[in-house]
Amino acid sequence: xxxxxxxxxxxxxxxxxxxxxxxxxxxxxxxxxxxxxxxxxxxxxxxxxxxxxxxxxxxxxxxxxxxxxxxxxxxxxx
Amino acid sequence: xxxxxxxxxxxxxxxxxxxxxxxxxxxxxxxxxxxxxxxxxxxxxxxxxxxxxxxxxxxxxxxxxxxxxxxxxxxxxxxxxxxxxxxxxxxxxxxxxxxxxxxxxxxxxxxxxxxxxxxxxxxxxxxxxxxxxxxxxxxxxxxxxxxxxxxxxxxxxxxxxxxxxxxxxxxxxxxxxxxxxxxxxxxxxxxxxxxxxxxxxxxxxxxxxxxxxxxxxxxxxxxxxxxxxxxxxxxxxxxxxxxxxxxxxxxxxxxxxxxxxxxxxxxxxxxxxxxxxxxxxxxxxxxxxxxxxxxxxxxxxxxxxxxxxxxxxxxxxxxxxxxxxxxxxxxxxxxxxxxxxxxxxxxxxxxxx
Numbered sequence: 158x159x160x161x162x163x164x165x166x167x168x169x170x171x172x173x174x175x176x177x178x179x180x181x182x183x184x185x186x187x188x189x190x191x192x193x194x195x196x197x198x199x200x201x202x203x204x205x206x207x208x209x210x211x212x213x214x215x216x217x218x219x220x221x222x223x224x225x226x227x228x229x230x231x232x233x234x235x
Numbered sequence: 236x237x238x239x240x241x242x243x244x245x246x247x248x249x250x251x252x253x254x255x256x257x258x259x260x261x262x263x264x265x266x267x268x269x270x271x272x273x274x275x276x277x278x279x280x281x282x283x284x285x286x287x288x289x290x291x292x293x294x295x296x297x298x299x300x301x302x303x304x305x306x307x308x309x310x311x312x313x314x315x316x317x318x319x320x321x322x323x324x325x326x327x328x329x330x331x332x333x334x335x336x337x338x339x340x341x342x343x344x345x346x347x348x349x350x351x352x353x354x355x356x357x358x359x360x361x362x363x364x365x366x367x368x369x370x371x372x373x374x375x376x377x378x379x380x381x382x383x384x385x386x387x388x389x390x391x392x393x394x395x396x397x398x399x400x401x402x403x404x405x406x407x408x409x410x411x412x413x414x415x416x417x418x419x420x421x422x423x424x425x426x427x428x429x430x431x432x433x434x435x436x437x438x439x440x441x442x443x444x445x446x447x448x449x450x451x452x453x454x455x456x457x458x459x460x461x462x463x464x465x466x467x468x469x470x471x472x473x474x475x476x477x478x479x480x481x482x483x484x485x486x487x488x489x490x491x492x493x494x495x496x497x498x499x500x501x502x503x504x505x506x507x508x509x510x511x512x513x514x515x516x517x518x519x520x521x522x523x524x525x526x527x528x529x530x531x532x533x534x535x536x537x538x539x540x541x542x543x544x545x546x547x548x549x550x551x552x553x554x555x556x557x558x559x560x561x562x563x564x565x566x567x568x569x570x571x572x573x574x575x576x577x578x579x580x581x582x583x584x585x586x587x588x
Contacts (some may be wrong), residue, residue, distance in 0.1 A: 164360075166359065166360070189305075190359040197359045197360060197559055197560070198363075198432055198436060199438055200360045200365055201363035202436060203369065205360055205364070206326055206329060206357075206360055206361050206365075207324065207325040207326070207357045207361065208357045208360055220326070221324060221325065222461075223461070
C-alpha cells in the first residue's frame, strides 16, 4: 500500500489537492494511505518550498499548485 | 463582460498551432472589446433614469466603465504573467539566491520577487526554505517585501487606470524599498530573532526541483488559464468593492475636502495614510480603483502611493503568519523599516510634484 503525504498549511488549495489524491485513488481502485501534514517545520523539513506538496512513499513528486490529473494518476499507479 | 470564454478550452490532443492561433484571436478580440468600453458605459448610464451630470450619474458612469475595464485588464495580464511565471519556480529562485552576497542578492531577490509564483499561504515554508538553504536573512526579506508589493496586477492596473508614469514610479520605488529595507534588515544581523525551531532546521541539500521540468508552450498556456481562474475568480469581489468605493468618492466627495485632507499641503497626511493602510487587507486589484478616484479628486501623489504601498505590503494577517517564524521584535523591525521606506517615498513625491 502506498503512503501519500500531502504537505500544506491548510489553505484551500491544499485541501483541494488532498481531495484530488483521494478521488484519483478511488477512481483507479488503488488502496492508498493519505495523510495531511500541516506542521510548518515538517513541511520545510520535507524540502517543500511552495505548497501544496505531495510525497509518495517518502519521495517528493510535486510542489506548488494543483498537480496535473494525468500526472497524479501516473504517480499513484507507478 | 469577461473574455475568458474566448479561451480555447480544447482537449489534450489539440495540436499546438490551434493553441497559438487561439491565443492570438483571444488577444485581438480583447483589444476590440476594450476599445468599445467608454461608449458602452455611456450607453448603459443613459439607459438609467438619472441625470448624467448629477452625482449619481457620475458615480454610475465611473462604475460601469471601470468594472469591465479592470476585469479585462486583469484577465489579459494574469494570463500572460501565468505563462511567464511557468518559467520560474520558488525552487529555482532559491537556488539562484542561495549563498549570494548581500547587495547583489537583495537586488536579485527583489526582482525575482516579481516573477516567482507563490501564494501567501506558502509564505512560511518559503521563508524557512530560503533561510535554511543559505539565503541571507536580509535577501529573503527583499524577496518577501517585493513579492506582494511589486506585482503585475499593481503595475498594470496603475498603468491602465492612472497612467504609465505613475506605474513606472511605483515599480521603481517599490523595488527600491524592497532592496533597501532587505539590505538594512540584513545589516542588523537579526538571525537570533527567528523563532528557535526555525534556526534548528537543517535541510539536507536542496529539494528536488519537481515543479518545472521541460514544459511545452501549450502547458504554459494552460498555466496561464489556470492563473486566470485562480486569481480573477478570487479577486473580482475585491475589485467590485474597490470600484464601488472609488465611484462614491468620484461622484460625491467634493474636490476641496480631498485637497485639504490628502493634498500635499498637509504633511501629516503621509504618516496617516501609512497607519491607515496597515490593518486594511486587500490586494492591488481592490485598492487601485480607490487610488484612481483619490488622485482624480486632487489628493497628493505621494500620499496616495504611500497609502497603496502600506495596504499591499504591510498587512496584519501576513504578520500573523510570519509570527510563526519570526519573533515579535523581528516583525517590529520589518514593519518599522518598510514603513520608513514608504514614508520616505510619500514625502519625496509630495515634495517633487
